[in-house]
Amino acid sequence: MRWSQAFIPTLREAPSDAEVASHIFLLRAGYIRQLGAGIYSFLPLAWRSLLKIQNIVREEMDTIGQEFHLPAIHPAEVWQASGRYQLMGGNLFRLKDRFQRDLCLGMTEEEVMAVIASKELRSYKQLPQIWYQIQTKFRDEPRPRAGLLRVREFIMKDAYSFDVDEAGLDLSYQKHDRVYRQIFDRCGLRYVSVEAHSGAMGGSQSQEFMVLGDAGEDMVALCQNCQYAANLEKASGHPAAVEDPATQAAPEEFPTPGLHTIADLAQFTGEPSGRLAKSLVYNVEGEIVLVLVRGDDEASEAKLGTAFGGREFRPAHPEEIVEHMGTPPGSVGPLHFAKPVKIMADQALRGRSNLTVGANRDGFHIRHVTPGVHFQPEWVDVRELRTGDLCANCSHPLQVSKAIEVGHIFKLGRKYSIAMGVKVLDAQGGEVIPIMGSYGIGMERILTAAIEQNHDKDGFWLPAAIAPFDTIIVPTNLGDTNIEVLSRQIYDRLRAAGRDVLLDDRDERPGVKFKDADLIGIPTRITIGKKAAQGIVEITDRATKTMREMPASDL
RNA sequence: CGGGGCGUGGCUCAGCCUGGUAGAGCACCUGGUUCGGGACCAGGGGGUCGGAGGUUCAAAUCCUCUCGCCCCGACCA
Known part of the structure; x- marks a missing residue:
C-alpha cells in the first residue's frame, strides 16, 4: 500500500477524552474513531490488524472445531427459555420489530447454539462437537471505558462444546486451553492463565487468559514462586499471622462510646485491627446472614456470591440490622442476637481466639471471644486477597496486579442443554443430556492489550503477525x-x-x-x-x- | 444509578467570572523556498459557540430545561 493512496488520519495531539495509552494511540494512529459511548468505527489500519487476529483465531480454532455464523438479532423467546431474558437486565439490548414482537441483540450465544443442537443432534455418535463463530456481540454496558477496552459492540470469537459426559467436557476444555495458548502466542502477547470465578451460572471450572497491565479492569494474584495464579474474585491465600493471647479468657463486655469503625476500635483498645472481627450483615434473598472477616480484611463480592450458593444478596438495610441484631450498624457481633441469625466466618478467623467483636448493643463491644467456642459459624472463604498474602500452595508472597482479560474458557454444565431441550441417545439407547462448555476471545482486546504492552511516548509497535x-x-x-x-x-x-x-x-x-x-x-x-x-x-x-x-x- | 468534569472551525485550547456581534496554535487550500526527527515566507477557506427556551437594547458569556462525551464508583455472561 502506498501511503499517499491510503486513509491513515494520524493526529498530532491526543483527543482530550482519551486517558489510557491504547485509547490515545488508537485514535492518534488513525485506527479508530468514536461514534458514541462504547461504539467505535474501525478505520483501515485497525481493520487490517483485526482481520489478521481473526485469521489466526480461525486457523487455530479450525484444528479443533467448525466455524458457524449465527444471527446477532434474536427473538426474545430464545432468551426467555433460558431465563436470561430477565437475568441479563439492562445489559441486554432489546428492541421490537414492526409487529411489536420482542427481539434482542446477542451478547453471547449459548442459547442459539443449543437450539441448533436440540434440533439436530440425535445420537452420542455425533458427539463431541465444537462449534464456534467470530461475530459481533452487543452489551449495553453500564459504563463503557478506555477506548476499545470496554465497549458496547465488539467482535468475539465464541465457541461451544457438546459432550456426552464430564470426561468428554474435560477433553474439549483442554483442547481450548491448548489452542488458546497457541493463539495468544502467535499474536505475540505476554499473558498468564488464571483460575477464574465461575459465576452464578453453575460452571464447574473456569480459566481466564490475562495480559497484565494497569489499564486492565480485573485483578489477579500471582505467586512468584510456584505456578499459582488466580483472579482476585477466586484467589485464596493466607494473610500474615496475628498473635493471639495464649490463654482463653471469658468473654467480657466493655464500653466503646461512639466507636463504630475498625480503625477507631483498634486505636481505642491498643490492639492491631487483625485482632478484631469485622461483622458484615447481608440480606440473602430475604434471609439475614452475619459474615465475619478479620478486622484488617475486606469481603469479596464474588466470593460472597459463591458462599451464598449463587443466591441474590445485598448489604442489609439499617432497619433490618436493628431488627435482627438489636443494634444499629457499628456495634454488630456474633453473640446476643435479637432474632436468630445464620453466622458465616472467613477461614482466616479459624483457630483464632480472644477476639474483639461487636456486642449487638450500641456503644459496647466484647473481648475474649473465640470462634467455635462462643459461637458456631459456617466456615467460608470470603476475604479479598492482598499483595503480600502468602500463597495457599507454597506459602510464598503473592503479588496482586491489574490485568486485561483477553480470553475465558469454562465448563458450563447442562443449564442450556436442559433449557433448550438438547438430548441424544447413548450406546444403551437411553436419553442423555449433553454437557456444554463455553469459550470466548475478544478480538479488540487482543489489539488493545498488545498496544498496552508495547508502547512508548511516541507511539506503539505491534507484533508482525497482527500489525496492519x-x-x-x-x-x-x-x-x-x-x-x-x-x-x-x-x-x-x-x-x-x-x-x-x-x-x-x-x-x-x-x-x-x-x-x-x-x-x-x-x-x-x-x-x-x-x-x-x-x-x-x-x-x-x-x-x-x-x-x-x-x-x-x-x- | 450516585459523585466529579467537559461540550467554542478537523485536533488542542483561550474567551465566560465582570454580556457589546468569536480568537490562537496545529491541520487544510494556493504560490514559492526547503528536505534525516512534527520547516519557513506570503496569501486564503472554514465556526448556527451541543440543543431548546428565557432575561436583556444586546447572550459563547446570565438563568432554566435538555442532549452528548469523559473520569471515579455501583454494575458486569
Missing part, C-alpha cells in the same frame, strides 16, 4: 531520484515476496514521516536516504529503536 503492515518504507526525499527509484524497487520486491508493506510516498519532510512511522504500530522501518546511491538502506526495529545499515540487495 509488517514493514514501512520511508524514503526521506522523493525529489532525489536515487531514493525514489530504490524505494520503489524495494517496495515491489518485498511485496512480491509476500510481505505486507506500506510505502510512505507522501511529499512530506523526513521528520513528519519518522514521527508517523513511530506512531502507527508497524514493527519494522526501512529508511532510504542519503546512501541510496550506494544501495545502502537502514533497518530500524521499532520496539528497541535500534538501527543498522545494510545493502538493499540483502533485504
Whole structure:
C-alpha cells in the first residue's frame, strides 16, 4: 500500500477524552474513531490488524472445531427459555420489530447454539462437537471505558462444546486451553492463565487468559514462586499471622462510646485491627446472614456470591440490622442476637481466639471471644486477597496486579442443554443430556492489550503477525531520484515476496514521516536516504529503536 | 444509578467570572523556498459557540430545561 493512496488520519495531539495509552494511540494512529459511548468505527489500519487476529483465531480454532455464523438479532423467546431474558437486565439490548414482537441483540450465544443442537443432534455418535463463530456481540454496558477496552459492540470469537459426559467436557476444555495458548502466542502477547470465578451460572471450572497491565479492569494474584495464579474474585491465600493471647479468657463486655469503625476500635483498645472481627450483615434473598472477616480484611463480592450458593444478596438495610441484631450498624457481633441469625466466618478467623467483636448493643463491644467456642459459624472463604498474602500452595508472597482479560474458557454444565431441550441417545439407547462448555476471545482486546504492552511516548509497535503492515518504507526525499527509484524497487520486491508493506510516498519532510512511522504500530522501518546511491538502506526495529545499515540487495 | 468534569472551525485550547456581534496554535487550500526527527515566507477557506427556551437594547458569556462525551464508583455472561 502506498501511503499517499491510503486513509491513515494520524493526529498530532491526543483527543482530550482519551486517558489510557491504547485509547490515545488508537485514535492518534488513525485506527479508530468514536461514534458514541462504547461504539467505535474501525478505520483501515485497525481493520487490517483485526482481520489478521481473526485469521489466526480461525486457523487455530479450525484444528479443533467448525466455524458457524449465527444471527446477532434474536427473538426474545430464545432468551426467555433460558431465563436470561430477565437475568441479563439492562445489559441486554432489546428492541421490537414492526409487529411489536420482542427481539434482542446477542451478547453471547449459548442459547442459539443449543437450539441448533436440540434440533439436530440425535445420537452420542455425533458427539463431541465444537462449534464456534467470530461475530459481533452487543452489551449495553453500564459504563463503557478506555477506548476499545470496554465497549458496547465488539467482535468475539465464541465457541461451544457438546459432550456426552464430564470426561468428554474435560477433553474439549483442554483442547481450548491448548489452542488458546497457541493463539495468544502467535499474536505475540505476554499473558498468564488464571483460575477464574465461575459465576452464578453453575460452571464447574473456569480459566481466564490475562495480559497484565494497569489499564486492565480485573485483578489477579500471582505467586512468584510456584505456578499459582488466580483472579482476585477466586484467589485464596493466607494473610500474615496475628498473635493471639495464649490463654482463653471469658468473654467480657466493655464500653466503646461512639466507636463504630475498625480503625477507631483498634486505636481505642491498643490492639492491631487483625485482632478484631469485622461483622458484615447481608440480606440473602430475604434471609439475614452475619459474615465475619478479620478486622484488617475486606469481603469479596464474588466470593460472597459463591458462599451464598449463587443466591441474590445485598448489604442489609439499617432497619433490618436493628431488627435482627438489636443494634444499629457499628456495634454488630456474633453473640446476643435479637432474632436468630445464620453466622458465616472467613477461614482466616479459624483457630483464632480472644477476639474483639461487636456486642449487638450500641456503644459496647466484647473481648475474649473465640470462634467455635462462643459461637458456631459456617466456615467460608470470603476475604479479598492482598499483595503480600502468602500463597495457599507454597506459602510464598503473592503479588496482586491489574490485568486485561483477553480470553475465558469454562465448563458450563447442562443449564442450556436442559433449557433448550438438547438430548441424544447413548450406546444403551437411553436419553442423555449433553454437557456444554463455553469459550470466548475478544478480538479488540487482543489489539488493545498488545498496544498496552508495547508502547512508548511516541507511539506503539505491534507484533508482525497482527500489525496492519509488517514493514514501512520511508524514503526521506522523493525529489532525489536515487531514493525514489530504490524505494520503489524495494517496495515491489518485498511485496512480491509476500510481505505486507506500506510505502510512505507522501511529499512530506523526513521528520513528519519518522514521527508517523513511530506512531502507527508497524514493527519494522526501512529508511532510504542519503546512501541510496550506494544501495545502502537502514533497518530500524521499532520496539528497541535500534538501527543498522545494510545493502538493499540483502533485504 | 450516585459523585466529579467537559461540550467554542478537523485536533488542542483561550474567551465566560465582570454580556457589546468569536480568537490562537496545529491541520487544510494556493504560490514559492526547503528536505534525516512534527520547516519557513506570503496569501486564503472554514465556526448556527451541543440543543431548546428565557432575561436583556444586546447572550459563547446570565438563568432554566435538555442532549452528548469523559473520569471515579455501583454494575458486569
